[in-house]
Amino acid sequence: MIDFHTHPVLIQELAKKYPDYERSSRQVFQIGNNFQPLETFFLQMDVAGITRAVLLPIDCRRARKLGVSSNEQVAELCDKSSRFIGFASVDPLRKGAAKELQNAIEKLGLSGLKLDPALQDFPLDAPRGFEVYEAAEALGIPAVVHTGMSWAPETPLERCHPLTWEHPVRRFPKLNFIFAHFGWPWVWDAIAMSLKYPNVYLDTSCLYYDSPKEFFQFVFSKQVPSTLIERSLRNKIVFGSNYPRVEIKNMVHAVKSLPLTEGCLGKIFVENAERLLARSGPEKKPAPRRR
Amino acid sequence: MIIKLERVKLQTRKSEEAINITPVVEEIVAKSGVHDGLVNVMNTHTSAGLLVTEGIPCLEEDILTHFSRLFPEDEDYHHRRYLDYDGRLGFNADAHLKSVVGGISCCFPIERGKVVRGSRQTIYFMEYDGPLERTYVVQVLGE
Numbered sequence: 001m002i003d004f005h006t007h008p009v010l011i012q013e014l015a016k017k018y019p020d021y022e023r024s025s026r027q028v029f030q031i032g033n034n035f036q037p038l039e040t041f042f043l044q045m046d047v048a049g050i051t052r053a054v055l056l057p058i059d060c061r062r063a064r065k066l067g068v069s070s071n072e073q074v075a076e077l078c079d080k081s082s083r084f085i086g087f088a089s090v091d092p093l094r095k096g097a098a099k100e101l102q103n104a105i106e107k108l109g110l111s112g113l114k115l116d117p118a119l120q121d122f123p124l125d126a127p128r129g130f131e132v133y134e135a136a137e138a139l140g141i142p143a144v145v146h147t148g149m150s151w152a153p154e155t156p157l158e159r160c161h162p163l164t165w166e167h168p169v170r171r172f173p174k175l176n177f178i179f180a181h182f183g184w185p186w187v188w189d190a191i192a193m194s195l196k197y198p199n200v201y202l203d204t205s206c207l208y209y210d211s212p213k214e215f216f217q218f219v220f221s222k223q224v225p226s227t228l229i230e231r232s233l234r235n236k237i238v239f240g241s242n243y244p245r246v247e248i249k250n251m252v253h254a255v256k257s258l259p260l261t262e263g264c265l266g267k268i269f270v271e272n273a274e275r276l277l278a279r280s281g282p283e284k285k286p287a288p289r290r291r
Numbered sequence: 292m293i294i295k296l297e298r299v300k301l302q303t304r305k306s307e308e309a310i311n312i313t314p315v316v317e318e319i320v321a322k323s324g325v326h327d328g329l330v331n332v333m334n335t336h337t338s339a340g341l342l343v344t345e346g347i348p349c350l351e352e353d354i355l356t357h358f359s360r361l362f363p364e365d366e367d368y369h370h371r372r373y374l375d376y377d378g379r380l381g382f383n384a385d386a387h388l389k390s391v392v393g394g395i396s397c398c399f400p401i402e403r404g405k406v407v408r409g410s411r412q413t414i415y416f417m418e419y420d421g422p423l424e425r426t427y428v429v430q431v432l433g434e
Contacts, residue, residue, distance in 0.1 A: 032377035043422035211382040
């Protein structure tokens with residue numbers, strides 16, 4: 001099983017090595033838990049049944065003075081274990097961002113792009129942003145993009161709405177976008193995007209009140225019907241926990257508590273993520289049957 | 292008068308487990324140089340515990356099972372809300388309540404350099420919300 005959404009922000013080994021790491025985790029990402037040895041990360045994966053995890057940095061140095069872990073730190077963690085799949089983050093407004101992304105993929109060996117317009121403070125129609133999407137498309141990597149409410153301080157909600165991504169999604173049809181957090185609370189907007197566009201996926205890392213199980217029971221049975229996932233979105237959803245804001249095991253239990261078939265769960269936990277990571281571009285629609 | 296305090300790190304490996312820390316405590320006492328006095332052991336967390344019981348696997352399992360019966364994971368807890376100081380939601384009220392009921396510390400006399408405990412008394416670090424790196428402190432006081 002693959003966790004498509006984790007942040008390496010509480011790693012003791014990185015906190016000891018990099019002076020700004022702790023300050024960034026506390027002040028920019030705003031998380032108060034204790035720093036843990038890397039071993040805890042693996043054990044958290046183990047108890048949840050997760051074999052591999054995508055590590056997401058956020059390059060928000062221009063906007064917040066500090067980044068939320070760096071591409072180099074993510075690459076360093078990936079060097080320590082093949083269980084990690086590292087993504088890169090670049091600041092679309094910084095000159096040379098597209099080249100920086102290319103280097104992160106080709107030289108650091110990272111596997112995808114992470115963007116957060118709210119925390120990184122960039123408008124989605126910025127021309128330099130389009131250079132980054134173009135580079136990502138050319139590299140054949142997926143892009144995890146923040147949608148939905150952000151807990152990070154000073155992040156405007158208007159930068160988090162799933163529909164703000166429509167222009168890039170339409171302009172770069174070969175670039176797969178994974179909308180983080182299911183776009184909550186704009187779940188229907190995120191779903192509409194995913195239903196309409198073959199290159200829009202959703203990750204399950206949404207938890208904003210109650211327990212993971214309660215939240216999922218509400219969102220995926222009362223807010224939207226679970227049949228929608230089972231029938232229409234089974235190929236478009238990947239499991240994401242948002243660890244360490246949430247323990248991975250709790251999010252796994254929450255997803256498994258939904259009335260979904262084993263086949264559908266297999267796609268959410270494994271198959272869809274593997275397909276996205278295979279650098280295959282957007283899902284191809286099957287050719288219409290000839291009558 | 293000797294007063295020594297040691298912080299001990301412990302990597303737990305499961306969501307819930309009982310870990311026998313008696314040998315660690317006895318070793319700290321033995322090295323402290325205290326001949327007669329007290330040893331206090333305290334867990335520094337609120338979602339883990341520390342307790343004393345007979346050191347056998349069936350009891351370890353019973354304690355964890357029945358604590359979970361008392362405080363089920365799926366019960367209705369007020370703690371399930373966003374905690375702004377932590378940047379995350381609190382949904383481990385069951386672990387906190389187990390910690391409250393089971394306790395977080397224990398104290399034993401020291402006589403002639405050894406911990407005085409019943410033959411079946413075993414000191415356990417109780418993980419209720421792991422796996423995590425945890426800390427407990429052992430303070431030895433005496434002469």
